[in-house]
Amino acid sequence: MSVIVITGGSRGIGASAAEHIAQRGLGVILTYNAHPEAAAKVVERIEKAGGKAVALKLDVSDVGSFEAFRQSVVETLHETWAVTTLSGLVNNAGYGLFNPLATVSEAQFDGLFKVHLKGPFFLTQTLLPLLAENASIVNLTSATTRVATAGVAPYAAFKGGLEVLTRYMAKEFGGRGIRANAVSPGAIRTELGGGLNDEFEAMLAAQTALGRVGEPDDVARVIAMLLSQDSEWINAQTLEVAGGYII
Ligand SMILES: NC(=O)C1=CN([C@@H]2O[C@H](COP(=O)(O)OP(=O)(O)OC[C@H]3O[C@@H](n4cnc5c(N)ncnc54)[C@H](O)[C@@H]3O)[C@@H](O)[C@H]2O)C=CC1
Numbered sequence: 001m002s003v004i005v006i007t008g009g010s011r012g013i014g015a016s017a018a019e020h021i022a023q024r025g026l027g028v029i030l031t032y033n034a035h036p037e038a039a040a041k042v043v044e045r046i047e048k049a050g051g052k053a054v055a056l057k058l059d060v061s062d063v064g065s066f067e068a069f070r071q072s073v074v075e076t077l078h079e080t081w082a083v084t085t086l087s088g089l090v091n092n093a094g095y096g097l098f099n100p101l102a103t104v105s106e107a108q109f110d111g112l113f114k115v116h117l118k119g120p121f122f123l124t125q126t127l128l129p130l131l132a133e134n135a136s137i138v139n140l141t142s143a144t145t146r147v148a149t150a151g152v153a154p155y156a157a158f159k160g161g162l163e164v165l166t167r168y169m170a171k172e173f174g175g176r177g178i179r180a181n182a183v184s185p186g187a188i189r190t191e192l193g194g195g196l197n198d199e200f201e202a203m204l205a206a207q208t209a210l211g212r213v214g215e216p217d218d219v220a221r222v223i224a225m226l227l228s229q230d231s232e233w234i235n236a237q238t239l240e241v242a243g244g245y246i247i
């Protein structure tokens with residue numbers, strides 16, 4: 001049985017990806033930070049559809065907790081699936097912040113850094129010994145790395161860093177057959193940063209070749225594909241999943 005870990009799996013893109021991955025027959029360990037009840041509902045939906053999932057708590061900004069998280073993953077793999085390795089890791093957890101460069105505080109900068117770059121770096125390092133030959137790592141980045149969007153500078157800068165880190169993961173882990181790719185969504189209808197209002201959504205749709213904003217499923221299907229053997233020759237890439245946003 002192949003099993004993957006996805007962070008921030010209790011809602012939005014992470015929850016949708018967990019369901020799509022489980023539909024493809026993989027076991028899913030989804031993490032939550034603040035909402036165990038939301039994570040339990042995702043697990044329930046997966047199991048109702050015939051899949052298997054377990055929710056574990058993880059604060060991606062707390063590197064000091066990663067060792068204990070790895071131990072929980074080891075125990076969960078053994079007890080739930082009777083396996084010892086992971087076939088994939090999705091670094092998905094994140095949050096948005098709108099604040100112009102001129103007024104970003106050090107605390108805001110550090111908070112975004114921990115969740116979007118430092119956390120994925122050290123979580124991947126911590127889980128590396130558990131990743132099987134041919135495992136796949138997927139890092140969630142953002143179209144704001146390509147399209148400068150006033151108000152999200154630190155967020156976009158750390159997502160850009162994560163895209164570079166993705167290529168280094170591919171370089172350094174390739175000897176073990178482990179692939180690493182980034183998925184870079186445009187604006188997706190989730191609760192990130194408080195969600196979209198009608199006016200903002202209409203503007204984004206008008207700037208998108210396919211004429212609408214994205215849905216979590218649009219991104220989830222690509223994440224699931226990158227975890228599957230269908231993508232076994234895709235490596236070290238950033239795939240923008242944005243319907244043709246500002247092209
Ligand atoms: N929604 C959008 O327009 C876009 C989203 N993204 C990225 O996609 C990923 C998923 O975002 P969405 O599903 O849209 O947002 P969301 O807000 O619906 O879900 C994000 C999840 O991450 C979790 N999370 C936040 N901070 C955490 C922490 N410190 N530790 C553990 N979990 C934490 C939240 O609890 C939540 O479950 C994020 O990395 C985001 O930056 C990228 C481009 C566009």
Ligand SMILES: CC(C)c1ccc(C(=O)O)c(O)c1O
Nearest residue numbers: 096142143144149185186187
């Ligand atoms: C520029 C558009 C509106 C936008 C906004 C936010 C994100 C993000 O949170 O990552 C995007 O990727 C966007 O394309």
